[in-house]
Amino acid sequence: MGVDYYNILKVSKNATEEDVKKSYKRLAMKWHPDKNAVNTKEAEAKFKQISEAYDVLSDPQKRQIYDVYGEEGLKSGLYPPPSPKESYGGGGRGFKFSPRDAEDIFEEFFGGFDGGKGKSSGGGGGRVKKAAVMETKLPCSLEELYKGSRRKMKISRIVLDDSGKPITVEEVLAIHIKPGWKKGTKITFPEKGNHEAGSAPGDLIFVVDEKAHPIFRRDGNDLIITQKISLLDALTGKTLNITTLDGRDLSLTLSNIIKPGHEMVIENEGMPISKEPGKNGNLRIKFDVKFPSRLTADQKSDLRRVLSRRAN
Structure with a gap:
């Protein structure tokens, strides 16, 4: 036939x-x-x-x-x-x-x-010509951007059926988020946007957006954490325990006196660098020393005695 x-x-x-x-x-x-x-x-x-x-x-x-x-x-x-x-x-x-x-x-x-x-x-x-580009935000947690993840996104778009009539269809797209991607990174799906009469289907673009994190803040490839410590710990030392974005426990010993505004840098414990596999930025710990709101006369006296002896 x-x-x-x-x-x-x-x-x-x-x-x-x-x-x-x-x-x-x-x-x-x-x-x-x-x-x-x-x-x-x-x-x-x-x-x-x-x-x-x-x-x-x-x-x-x-x-x-x-x-x-x-x-x-x-x-x-x-x-x-x-x-x-x-x-x-x-x-x-x-x-x-x-x-x-x-x-x-x-x-x-x-x-x-x-x-x-x-x-x-x-x-x-x-x-x-191609139809207009469809852009949509892709909110990602710092954990996802640190470790990488796979997401499935359900989208709706307009296509033309065999008679040329516009219809709305739904589709699930798989997105592979790579470790180290930054806010503003674009993931393009060619021809997955809307289709208009007289035009080829437009592209669909997901734009990475970073969700706020309760502990870490990102600065380029570095991670920043603000650590509050008491004046006593700042003067006498302390062991800090920090859980990383991939679930590891970092134990850091503070042996030197921590002054207000001091920053400690832990190399290679920041965000992965997407263009340099195997390399990470730094973890920067900024200290917020909490001073006591009041001291008794005896406490003041003890401090004078201790600090005067150390100064001598």
Whole structure:
């Protein structure tokens, strides 16, 4: 059984020349390989089928032979084109089927793609534009950006059905968040945005946004933590226990006197550096020394005695 060109082009057998053109324009734009980077092979096969169907149904001579003898008859070369005074049948004056190049047909309508693989229109015809980009924020915790994670996002977008009518569809996209990504990082899903008549589908872009963390604050590739300690601990020493974003326990001993505004730097304990695998920024601990609100006379006396002796 031969190919059903009418079904491929989504038109009826009574379709007018204008119907054939409209359907071709819509389907060719949908299935052009340059606009289907994910399933290029499937798109290329469909694009060629659509182009061949248009080539046959838009040509009165080819369409007449196809309507009577089907694809096999059209391509076999056994049937002559009809004339007003004769019917089909009888071989001998074979009709040679020569399919047109799919890109040539496409170029006649659209002039090729800007910067794509299509042929240039040489300044003639228009260009296939893309629908507007869809951007949406992707809130991420510092833990996700530290360790990396995989997320599934459910999206809704507008596409055109086979008749060209806009409909809303839902889809689940998998997003791989890489360790070290920063606020503002963009993850692009080509052609996953809205589809508008006369345009190729737009891109969908997720923009990374950082959620506030109760303990850590990010500064580039560094992590900052504010550690409150008493004046006594600042003067006499203390062991700090800090849980990292990936769940490890860091034990830090403070042996030197901690002055107000002092900052301790722990190398390689900050955020992963996405462009330098295996490297991290630093962990910066800023100390907030809490002074007592009041001292008794005896406490003041004891402090004078201790501090005076140390000064001497």
